[in-house]
Amino acid sequence: MKIDKVAVLGAGYMGSAITFPLSDNGITVNLWGTWLDDELIDRCKNGPHPKLKKLLPEPVKLFNSSKLEEALDGAQYLFIAVSSEGFLPVFDKALDHLEQECPVLTLTKGFIDDRGKVKRISKAAMDLFRNHSPDRELKWVSVGGPVKAVELSNLIPSATIYGAKHSNLLDSVKSFETDYYRIATFNDVAGVELSSAFKNVYAIGLGMCDGIYKTKNRKEYHNLCAILFSQSLKEISLIVEWSGGDEMAVWHLAGVGDLYVTARSGRNSKYGELVGEGTVPLEAYNMMLEDDLIVEGYDTLKLGMQWIQEKDERFIEKLPLLKALFNIIFHGYDSESELEQFVRGYPYSE
Amino acid sequence: MKIDKVAVLGAGYMGSAITFPLSDNGITVNLWGTWLDDELIDRCKNGPHPKLKKLLPEPVKLFNSSKLEEALDGAQYLFIAVSSEGFLPVFDKALDHLEQECPVLTLTKGFIDDRGKVKRISKAAMDLFRNHSPDRELKWVSVGGPVKAVELSNLIPSATIYGAKHSNLLDSVKSFETDYYRIATFNDVAGVELSSAFKNVYAIGLGMCDGIYKTKNRKEYHNLCAILFSQSLKEISLIVEWSGGDEMAVWHLAGVGDLYVTARSGRNSKYGELVGEGTVPLEAYNMMLEDDLIVEGYDTLKLGMQWIQEKDERFIEKLPLLKALFNIIFHGYDSESELEQFVRGYPYSE
Numbered sequence: 001m002k003i004d005k006v007a008v009l010g011a012g013y014m015g016s017a018i019t020f021p022l023s024d025n026g027i028t029v030n031l032w033g034t035w036l037d038d039e040l041i042d043r044c045k046n047g048p049h050p051k052l053k054k055l056l057p058e059p060v061k062l063f064n065s066s067k068l069e070e071a072l073d074g075a076q077y078l079f080i081a082v083s084s085e086g087f088l089p090v091f092d093k094a095l096d097h098l099e100q101e102c103p104v105l106t107l108t109k110g111f112i113d114d115r116g117k118v119k120r121i122s123k124a125a126m127d128l129f130r131n132h133s134p135d136r137e138l139k140w141v142s143v144g145g146p147v148k149a150v151e152l153s154n155l156i157p158s159a160t161i162y163g164a165k166h167s168n169l170l171d172s173v174k175s176f177e178t179d180y181y182r183i184a185t186f187n188d189v190a191g192v193e194l195s196s197a198f199k200n201v202y203a204i205g206l207g208m209c210d211g212i213y214k215t216k217n218r219k220e221y222h223n224l225c226a227i228l229f230s231q232s233l234k235e236i237s238l239i240v241e242w243s244g245g246d247e248m249a250v251w252h253l254a255g256v257g258d259l260y261v262t263a264r265s266g267r268n269s270k271y272g273e274l275v276g277e278g279t280v281p282l283e284a285y286n287m288m289l290e291d292d293l294i295v296e297g298y299d300t301l302k303l304g305m306q307w308i309q310e311k312d313e314r315f316i317e318k319l320p321l322l323k324a325l326f327n328i329i330f331h332g333y334d335s336e337s338e339l340e341q342f343v344r345g346y347p348y349s350e
Numbered sequence: 351m352k353i354d355k356v357a358v359l360g361a362g363y364m365g366s367a368i369t370f371p372l373s374d375n376g377i378t379v380n381l382w383g384t385w386l387d388d389e390l391i392d393r394c395k396n397g398p399h400p401k402l403k404k405l406l407p408e409p410v411k412l413f414n415s416s417k418l419e420e421a422l423d424g425a426q427y428l429f430i431a432v433s434s435e436g437f438l439p440v441f442d443k444a445l446d447h448l449e450q451e452c453p454v455l456t457l458t459k460g461f462i463d464d465r466g467k468v469k470r471i472s473k474a475a476m477d478l479f480r481n482h483s484p485d486r487e488l489k490w491v492s493v494g495g496p497v498k499a500v501e502l503s504n505l506i507p508s509a510t511i512y513g514a515k516h517s518n519l520l521d522s523v524k525s526f527e528t529d530y531y532r533i534a535t536f537n538d539v540a541g542v543e544l545s546s547a548f549k550n551v552y553a554i555g556l557g558m559c560d561g562i563y564k565t566k567n568r569k570e571y572h573n574l575c576a577i578l579f580s581q582s583l584k585e586i587s588l589i590v591e592w593s594g595g596d597e598m599a600v601w602h603l604a605g606v607g608d609l610y611v612t613a614r615s616g617r618n619s620k621y622g623e624l625v626g627e628g629t630v631p632l633e634a635y636n637m638m639l640e641d642d643l644i645v646e647g648y649d650t651l652k653l654g655m656q657w658i659q660e661k662d663e664r665f666i667e668k669l670p671l672l673k674a675l676f677n678i679i680f681h682g683y684d685s686e687s688e689l690e691q692f693v694r695g696y697p698y699s700e
Contacts, residue, residue: 157571260575343509347534
């Protein structure tokens, strides 16, 4: 099937950046902004995207929040790139207008509090979908991997990983590939989704390490960073395996690749740095929020921990680094002594 | 068995740094320098180690090259930390004096040209050992993982991975652990050894990326680095598996952790940067050699490629990044266009 039209919900960084490779494939893209993005959508009509600082591709059609139905009209694929809090309300509305069988590809990461119960986004989406259409199966793709939106919009070579259950769905999404936007596919949603979510959490730990050593005026502590990096991936792989996913996702773009990028740059590691330097964790979160920087890893740590505890409280004991990060950020433990204690117990048996 | 005495052959960065955790365990360390290190050993007698810029621990006994027999006298464990070219001659001499059953732990990385045939160091060592003692089995440990020597000597928290065939040998080496020097163990030599060798090669590629984009005055190309980082580990895992090792080593300290550190800092990535900026690869190698910086990854790329080709020439086709690096460094191909071509073909099937 030739793909002519795709809708993208969410006009922030990633939703807007994905329009570049889609347009370069000759696809008409309907970009819809949420009620928070009405002004942004208006500005894109007459100038560069305010976050990407770049004109969106010519064929992209812009829709403000009141035009959801129009934006979805005729869309053969749907990308969702809203914030995790926005996901359920947006998806709920979209389901009223979505064509049957339209695959849903989500760039949203993290966990969702679905009326008091913490869920993976794919799970929350499927539960909602089942209410709407009890007899159909949601065609779901979790999009992960190391893609910074600004770089993608500047056509810096990027690779992403699309995780889905069915191979034919994965084959079809290869249509979105360009020379600079490469797509790897993976036959498991949980592996991709959980790697993408938790890498933001563990990037905080790596940033924390920078913050701690900065205050000591020390430049060389790579050995310690490597322990944290390696353990982060090990713990993500344990989480994926424990939740029934395929841990091989972790050893590919969604884990290894994405943690590498996220630790090198970005708001999560920056947040960790502030905490490592001694800023009170909640204050650091609010400081960044004032600059319009939502620290996703903070929210994912909170909800992710709750998600784990609801499933099996004892499992936390297998995740000493996650536990240390949680204690530092939500229980006020000292970052340096927590990390030191973590290292003294290293390596941990499974 | 209580460990009282250990010999370390090679008084460069790593051989000297390992004396810190050993001494802190109350072990008497005999540190022997090769014929290239006689002056260095003399200087250590009256002041700080010239490379580490630090006094060695009090209980370390220093031996110059003529005193190998004395250095080995009574040693219950032997660490070897000479260069890869020095490994066979030093090990050959050592075998004349070594106590029966003394385990050999090597920090030397890379490949060895053993009279025209390229071998993994462990293989070359075992062949040599068999000539000396046809009826005994060499107790061999490959030491890998992300440990920069200067940081270890400054007691920055570090973790290493010791790979060996037998569990009881691995259990015994846990005696070398301290609070700041953590030891993970792994039941496979090849996985640790090959990860440690090839991470130096792939770190060149990551540095190259820095060099290329520096010349374009671009600061943001993390997406591309992540592709290279992820593919590097994938290729190392393929190499390990192909050679009969356990690829899980790659997903632990020896691969993931060590590539992370090596890409962030060190001579291999620096070398790659020079090449990415346009310096002729051989010239860049020689420039660094003049500063006493041996680019191990360069030598490992040359010998490692030969090692692969001698075993099965077709296997190279499964390693497109390694092939690109080889073409750039040994065949004069342009780094930018080779990497671009690599990305255009990404992802690669196995």
